[in-house]
Every structure is written in C-alpha cells, then in structure tokens.
Amino acid sequence: VTAGPALLPLLLLAAAPLGLWLARGLLPARSRVARFGTATLAGAGVLMGVVHALLCVGVPARLGAPLVGAAGLAAGCWLLAREWRRRDPSAAPARRRPARTALLEGAPLALLGLLLFVPLSDARQIGITENDTVRIWAPKAVRALTEAPPRLEGWDQAHPEYPRGVAILTGALSMPLGGLDPRLPRFVGLFLFAATLLCAFDALSARGNPWGGLAAMAILGSLPVPMRHATSGLMDGTLGGFILLAGLGLSAPAPGRRAIAVAVAGAWGALATKDEGLPFFGAVMLVLAWDFIRRPRGWTVQLGQAIERPRIATALVLSALVAAPWVLLRSQVHGEPLLLQNSPQNAGLLLMRADLILRELGHLALGLQNPFPGGYSQPDVPPGGDLMVFTAIACGVVLLVGRRRGGFTVLPAMLLLVTDFFVIAFSTVGIDWQLVTAYNRLTLQVFPLLLVAAVDKLTSPDPADPGPAPAEARAAAAA
Amino acid sequence: MKPSSVSPIGLLSVALLVCSGCSRVAVEWTPGPEEVELVAKGPKDAVLLVLAGPPNGPHTMPGNPKIWTTVGPDKPWAPGGLEVTRVPFDSTGTARAKIPAGPLGNEPVLVQAVALSATEAGRALAVSDCVVVFRKDGAVVVRPHLLHVARSPVWWTLGGALALVVLGVLARRVRLPWRRVSVVALPLVLLAAAWLVWLRARAPADATPGPWPDPSLPLISRRLPLPPVKDPVDRVTRPGFRAFLDGVRENAPPGETISILPAATEGPTWHDAWQAAWMLWPVRAVVLDPKTDPWASRGLYLTLDDGPKRPGARVLFKNGAACLWRVQEGDPK
Numbered sequence: 001v002t003a004g005p006a007l008l009p010l011l012l013l014a015a016a017p018l019g020l021w022l023a024r025g026l027l028p029a030r031s032r033v034a035r036f037g038t039a040t041l042a043g044a045g046v047l048m049g050v051v052h053a054l055l056c057v058g059v060p061a062r063l064g065a066p067l068v069g070a071a072g073l074a075a076g077c078w079l080l081a082r083e084w085r086r087r088d089p090s091a092a093p094a095r096r097r098p099a100r101t102a103l104l105e106g107a108p109l110a111l112l113g114l115l116l117f118v119p120l121s122d123a124r125q126i127g128i129t130e131n132d133t134v135r136i137w138a139p140k141a142v143r144a145l146t147e148a149p150p151r152l153e154g155w156d157q158a159h160p161e162y163p164r165g166v167a168i169l170t171g172a173l174s175m176p177l178g179g180l181d182p183r184l185p186r187f188v189g190l191f192l193f194a195a196t197l198l199c200a201f202d203a204l205s206a207r208g209n210p211w212g213g214l215a216a217m218a219i220l221g222s223l224p225v226p227m228r229h230a231t232s233g234l235m236d237g238t239l240g241g242f243i244l245l246a247g248l249g250l251s252a253p254a255p256g257r258r259a260i261a262v263a264v265a266g267a268w269g270a271l272a273t274k275d276e277g278l279p280f281f282g283a284v285m286l287v288l289a290w291d292f293i294r295r296p297r298g299w300t301v302q303l304g305q306a307i308e309r310p311r312i313a314t315a316l317v318l319s320a321l322v323a324a325p326w327v328l329l330r331s332q333v334h335g336e337p338l339l340l341q342n343s344p345q346n347a348g349l350l351l352m353r354a355d356l357i358l359r360e361l362g363h364l365a366l367g368l369q370n371p372f373p374g375g376y377s378q379p380d381v382p383p384g385g386d387l388m389v390f391t392a393i394a395c396g397v398v399l400l401v402g403r404r405r406g407g408f409t410v411l412p413a414m415l416l417l418v419t420d421f422f423v424i425a426f427s428t429v430g431i432d433w434q435l436v437t438a439y440n441r442l443t444l445q446v447f448p449l450l451l452v453a454a455v456d457k458l459t460s461p462d463p464a465d466p467g468p469a470p471a472e473a474r475a476a477a478a479a
Numbered sequence: 480m481k482p483s484s485v486s487p488i489g490l491l492s493v494a495l496l497v498c499s500g501c502s503r504v505a506v507e508w509t510p511g512p513e514e515v516e517l518v519a520k521g522p523k524d525a526v527l528l529v530l531a532g533p534p535n536g537p538h539t540m541p542g543n544p545k546i547w548t549t550v551g552p553d554k555p556w557a558p559g560g561l562e563v564t565r566v567p568f569d570s571t572g573t574a575r576a577k578i579p580a581g582p583l584g585n586e587p588v589l590v591q592a593v594a595l596s597a598t599e600a601g602r603a604l605a606v607s608d609c610v611v612v613f614r615k616d617g618a619v620v621v622r623p624h625l626l627h628v629a630r631s632p633v634w635w636t637l638g639g640a641l642a643l644v645v646l647g648v649l650a651r652r653v654r655l656p657w658r659r660v661s662v663v664a665l666p667l668v669l670l671a672a673a674w675l676v677w678l679r680a681r682a683p684a685d686a687t688p689g690p691w692p693d694p695s696l697p698l699i700s701r702r703l704p705l706p707p708v709k710d711p712v713d714r715v716t717r718p719g720f721r722a723f724l725d726g727v728r729e730n731a732p733p734g735e736t737i738s739i740l741p742a743a744t745e746g747p748t749w750h751d752a753w754q755a756a757w758m759l760w761p762v763r764a765v766v767l768d769p770k771t772d773p774w775a776s777r778g779l780y781l782t783l784d785d786g787p788k789r790p791g792a793r794v795l796f797k798n799g800a801a802c803l804w805r806v807q808e809g810d811p812k
Binding site for chain 2: 114117118119131135138139141142154156180211214216224225227228337339340345348349351352354355385386400402404428455457459461
C-alpha cells in the first residue's frame with residue numbers, strides 16, 4: 001500500500017484539531033489565536049512522535065504520515081465535535097469586551113506579522129544556506145519518507161543520531177510538490193517558530209497577563225539569534241518551542257489529563273526533533289515519574305495536587321512505546337565513548353576539565369579571559385556580546401531570586417543543561433570545541449521557556465497572594 | 480528503602496565505583512633519592528606499561544576505548560608522554576619496576592601505569608591512579624594527581640562556581656512582595672521588548688548574519704545583496720544548477736544510486752555536492768569521500784568539476800560544470 005503524495009500534508013492539517021482537543025481546558029484560553037499556536041505545537045508533537053516511532057519500526061513516512069495524519073484529523077475533529085455537543089446550551093457565553101478582544105486576538109496577530117514579515121519574505125526568496133541544514137537536515141527530509149527504518153550509516157548520513165521528526169513534516173509538505181524545494185525547510189521552521197511565539201503569548205495571557213505575553217513575544221521575535229535560527233532550517237529553535245510547550249503543560253494551574261497530555265506532546269515533539277530532545281524527553285518523564293511516586297504531595301510540579309496517578313502511568317507507558325523504537329535504533333550508533341570507566345583513577349584530569357569548562361563558559365558568554373589561547377576553537381564565534389545569552393542569564397537570575405508559587409516548571413530544561421554539562425565533561429572531544437558548538441544552541445533550546453517563566457514571575461498577577469489581611473485577622477494573629 | 484530516597488547522584492557514584500574496580504591496577508609508589516620504585520598488583524598474563532608526561536588526556540586506549548588515561552601520546556595542543564618502562568606481571572599478578580628520578584626537576588611530571596594484555600597485542604586491561612612525581616627540597620615526592628590539582632589555583636574557579644551556587648540557594652530564600660514587584664517590572668519588561676523591536680526597526684536593510692554578534696534582522700524591508708534570480712535554487716548554488724540537476728535526473732538510469740564525487744571536503748564544491756545529493760531526489764544519490772577511488776568499483780558517478788575521473792568511462796550527461804558517468808565491468812582501468 002502506498003499512499004498518494006497528496007495525502008501527506010494531512011499530517012500538518014491534523015495538528016491543529018488534534019492539538020485543540022489536547023489543549024482544550026488546559027488553561028482558560030483568553031486568546032483563541034494564541035491557543036491555536038499552542039494547539040498546533042501540541043498536535044505536531046504528538047503526530048511527529050507517532051510517525052517517527054512507526055518509521056523506526058519500519059513503516060516509511062510515505063505511508064505512516066498520511067495514515068497517522070488522517071487518523072489524527074478524524075479523531076481531532078470528532079473529539080472536538082463531541083465536546084462541542086456536550087457543552088451546556090443554557091450556559092450563557094462569556095461577554096467579551098471589544099477592546100479586550102482586540103488586544104487578545106488582534107495584538108498577537110499583528111505583532112506576529114510584524115516580527116515575521118521579513119523572515120517570511122526571505123524564506124520565499126532564498127533557499128537554505130546553513131551548512132548543517134544542507135548537509136544534515138535536508139537529506140533527512142528527503143529520505144525520511146522512503147527509508148524505513150532510517151539508515152544510520154554511510155557518508156550521506158551526517159549526524160545519523162539525529163531523529164527525523166521535522167524531516168518528516170518537511171518531506172510531507174514537499175512530496176506533493178514533486179521535490180524538496182530548498183525553501184521548504186525554512187518555511188517549516190518559521191511555521192513552528194510562529195506557533196512558539198503564539199504559545200508564549202497563550203501561556204502568559206491565560207494567566208491574566210496579556211501585556212507580559214506581548215513582551216515575551218516581542219523579545220523572542222526580536223533577538224537576532226532566535227530569529228536567525230527560525231529562518232535557517234536548523235532545529236534548535238524548533239526544539240525550544242517543544243520545550244516551552246512541555247513546560248506549559250507541567251505548569252498548568254488547573255492540573256489534569258490535559259496538562260499531562262500537553263507536557264507529553266512537548267516531550268514527544270522534542271524527542272523527534274533533535275538529539276538534545278532525548279535527554280529533555282527523559283527529564284519530563286522523570287518529573288512525571290517523580291510525581292507518580294511522590295503523590296499526593298508532588299513538589300516538582302503541580303500535577304500531584306489532583307488524583308492523576310492512572311493518567312500519569314498511561315502517559316509514561318505511551319511515551320515509552322513512542323520512544324523505544326528510536327532509542328533502540330539510536331543505540332546502534334556508536335559515537336565517542338564516555339569517560340566513565342576509569343574516572344576515579346583520572347579524577348585529577350576531570351577536575352581540570354571542570355575548571356576549563358567553567359572558564360570557557362565565562363569566556364564565551366561574558367568575554368572573560370580565554371583559557372584556550374591557540375586552541376582549536378572556531379574562529380568565527382568570538383566570545384561575548386550576544387544579546388540572547390545576556391537575556392538568558394537575566395532570566396536565570398530572575399528565576400533564582402525568591403520563590404513564587406504557581407510559576408513555570410523549568411526543571412526539565414535545567415536537567416537538559418546539566419546532562420549536557422555532564423556529557424561535555426566526560427567526553428573525549430576537546431572542551432573548547434564542545435562548548436563553542438554547544439553553549440549557544442543549548443541556550444537557544446531552553447530560552448523560550450526561561451523567558452516565559454521569567455516574564456511570568458516578574459509581571460503576572462499573583463493568584464496566591466492573599467493581599468493585606470483584615471484588621472481582625474491581624475489582631476487575632478497578634479494575640 | 481523507598482524509591483524516592485535513592486538519588487541519581489548516589490546511583491551514579493555507586494556505578495562509577497563499580498566500574499572503576501573492574502579495571503584498576505593497584506600500584507604502591509615508593510620514592511627514593513635516585514629512583515621511584517613501584518609494585519603493581521594486577522591481572523596475570525599481562526604487561527605493565529608505565530607512561531610519564533604532561534596531563535594532556537583523555538587518551539582512550541587502542542583496542543579498548545572504555546579504558547582511558549591522563550597521560551598519553553601527543554595531542555594537537557600539547558606535547559605527549561613517554562613510555563618509561565614495560566615489565567611483565569609474574570604468576571602472582573605482581574609487577575615491579577624502577578623509574579629513574581635523576582633527570583627529574585622541580586617541574587612535576589605525571590606518571591600512570593597501564594596493564595596491557597600479553598596475549599592480545601595492544602589491548603589495555605586496566606589503569607592505575609595517576610600520580611605526580613616532582614622534587615621538593617631535593618627529595619622526590621609522589622602525590623596523587625587529584626590532590627595535586629586540588630592544591631592548584633583550580634579552586635579559584637571551582638570555588639567561584641560553588642559560591643554562585645550558594646548565592647543562588649540563598650537568593651531562593653529571599654521574600655519579595657510580588658504584587659509590588661509586578662507593578663514596577665511590567666513596564667520595565669515592556670520597555671526592554673520595545674527596545675529590542677526598535678533595534679530591529681533601526682537595523683540596516685541589508686543586514687546579514689555575521690560577524691558575531693549577529694545584527695538584528697530588519698523589521699520592515701530587506702534589500703538582500705543577491706542577484707535578482709527568480710529560481711530559488713540558484714540563490715543557494717551556482718547559476719544554472721537547476722538545469723544541471725534536471726539533466727542529471729533525466730539521464731540517470733532508473734533505480735540506480737548516483738555516487739557524487741566532490742573534489743574536496745570544504746568550500747563550494749563540498750556544499751554543491753550535498754545540495755545535489757538531496758535535490759536529485761527522487762533519484763537516489765550519496766556523497767562519497769573525495770579519497771574514494773572510482774577505479775575500484777563499477778557504478779554511476781557524478782563529478783562537479785570537469786569530466787569523468789576515469790578514462791574510458793561512459794559519459795551519460797555533461798554540461799559546463801558537471802558530468803554524470805558510468806563505470807561498467809570490463810571498462811579499462
């Protein structure tokens with residue numbers, strides 16, 4: 001059975017209805033436009049994860065994408081229609097004030113258009129040019145449709161350890177056109193980045209902070225590095241979108257199956273997007289498993305406040321099924337060994353490496369003294385001066401200072417960074433090379449979530465703040 | 480034990496200790512005035528190799544990359560170590576050796592012992608703790624490398640990082656009146672966002688990435704310094720690339736894989752080879768190592784410069800910049 005190429009874009013069409021059902025009731029959607037962005041990311045994450053898992057067990061995406069897309073489209077539409085029928089007809093629809101509606105629906109749309117006008121016109125005119133896009137991602141987009149399971153060896157497989165999720169999306173769009181247009185990888189990345197911007201607005205506006213949402217959108221869409229990556233066809237910005245989505249699910253003020261579903265959708269999307277998505281996926285699963293174990297008083301996320309144990313278990317089992325084919329396939333790629341076995345004998349060198357990592361990070365991020373003068377660092381990445389890294393540091397400081405209940409869960413993103421720090425310290429590859437290539441893209445991957453969490457912490461109204469106590473209560477407390 | 484009481488760090492530490500015990504050579508170092516004597520306990524039927532040099536590792540051992548050392552051969556950025564001595568383990572699993580300390584100066588030298596298999600040439604079985612040997616007041620001193628590093632200025636960096644962590648923990652305990660903070664912070668965050676949008680609005684219309692840091696992307700208009708070519712393929716490659724690809728696709732025998740032979744692994748040729756590889760789809764194409772010898776095998780080849788790399792090959796398609804050619808069985812070499 002070979003599905004016709006025309007059916008392949010069903011995969012993208014299915015993302016919105018499926019995601020709308022998944023994200024429905026997650027948070028009070030103050031902006032339907034923004035919720036559409038969140039839903040698209042969630043639907044894309046689930047569909048990519050499933051098609052990618054099928055690809056890894058031998059079902060080519062040429063077949064898997066239309067089948068999963070059609071099933072997702074049908075299921076999403078049916079579930080949405082069912083919920084629509086079930087709603088209480090006597091309940092009066094909430095009155096929306098025109099000015100507020102204009103702000104919540106029109107402002108993010110207008111800002112999105114303003115921020116993405118030039119990148120869209122660039123993508124319309126120019127094909128991909130980045131070395132990694134040309135050498136790594138575009139070949140995978142072509143072959144993901146036909147090669148099942150994906151081949152992990154050969155000269156034409158640069159970085160075979162990367163998953164093929166976004167490559168499947170790109171291929172599904174390109175096949176009906178008769179060939180992979182070199183502009184398509186840029187359009188797919190931009191589309192997902194637009195969804196990420198709307199998701200950032202959704203996350204904050206749903207907490208009663210539309211101005212903060214607009215600020216987060218503007219910051220994310222104006223910094224040079226995220227914008228350049230969004231239009232390049234590279235995967236780090238896309239991965240950042242899925243990490244934001246998972247953080248949104250894990251931090252939902254109204255815990256329940258929708259929160260778990262959105263967190264898992266983000267984790268699946270991350271898993272299928274890039275290699276760093278695998279530790280992030282593992283971190284989300286750890287957080288869910290921790291919540292499962294520590295219930296009913298989970299301290300990492302708020303899911304533990306509700307009776308969600310069976311749902312968490314279901315999410316963990318489904319996630320294991322989605323991840324297992326890729327993890328098994330991926331384990332066949334043997335890279336550089338990790339320096340674990342004799343680390344106690346060589347603990348002095350490991351201490352020296354930890355020192356070098358810290359000094360190199362200080363050099364790259366803040367422009368401090370170079371610990372590797374004459375090393376083999378890339379000459380085209382001079383240190384310091386990057387606005388995104390400075391903003392990320394500022395966000396980190398904001399998130400560190402003081403506790404505030406009901407904030408965003410950034411723990412999985414931090415676990416991703418710690419894992420990568422660990423891998424770099426225990427890797428045989430030179431530290432300067434590892435960090436030069438890693439520090440900027442790792443920052444980009446966690447940046448959307450860090451930014452939204454920091455803006456939320458600083459600017460959202462505090463629902464937990466009881467305000468000034470009445471005089472009687474104060475007197476009673478004093479007594 | 481409750482599952483929640485098992486910490487990942489504890490599990491990792493246990494795993495590391497278990498792993499290290501499997502491949503460890505226990506060495507007793509005895510410094511003398513003119514030499515350092517060592518007694519090693521290790522596997523029978525093995526040879527003890529003692530290395531000395533600077534800490535330029537990690538060096539994974541040939542034949543067993545899971546085993547690694549601090550001292551080893553040359554690295555691009557540092558001189559390598561020397562083999563000092565090589566002695567076999569006896570039937571009780573003991574090896575004794577003496578390292579001359581006469582040439583030793585005040586500069587510390589790292590010494591590490593490796594047990595090599597006597598039966599499998601070059602296969603490492605275990606390594607010892609790395610130690611530092613140096614002279615202090617005329618006497619030879621042997622000290623664990625870990626201790627030596629711990630007494631070095633490394634602790635300024637690690638102590639600084641630790642101080643930041645402690646500061647972070649303390650900062651978490653700060654109590655802030657969030658309602659008042661948000662009143663001040665929201666305008667500040669909006670101002671920061673407006674400033675970044677303003678940077679984009681002010682960016683020159685021809686701003687392109689690099690040199691670092693990247694300039695802001697223009698907000699409204701963009702005049703790219705590119706020729707006004709309509710075909711987007713020509714924007715990423717040389718003019719005429721589309722016609723060349725179409726020609727190759729039309730002339731390639733169906734079902735065969737095209738092997739693209741770039742002239743080098745860098746520069747435009749390398750870029751073009753990869754562009755061609757994925758843009759030839761649905762014709763299957765792979766990029767070969769430029770060192771590949773097309774004389775060795777038959778097949779369908781594409782070269783992105785002049786003609787075929789093999790005399791006598793049958794040319795299927797050729798235009799000014801590329802050539803598709805076939806090597807068949809029986810073709811002259």
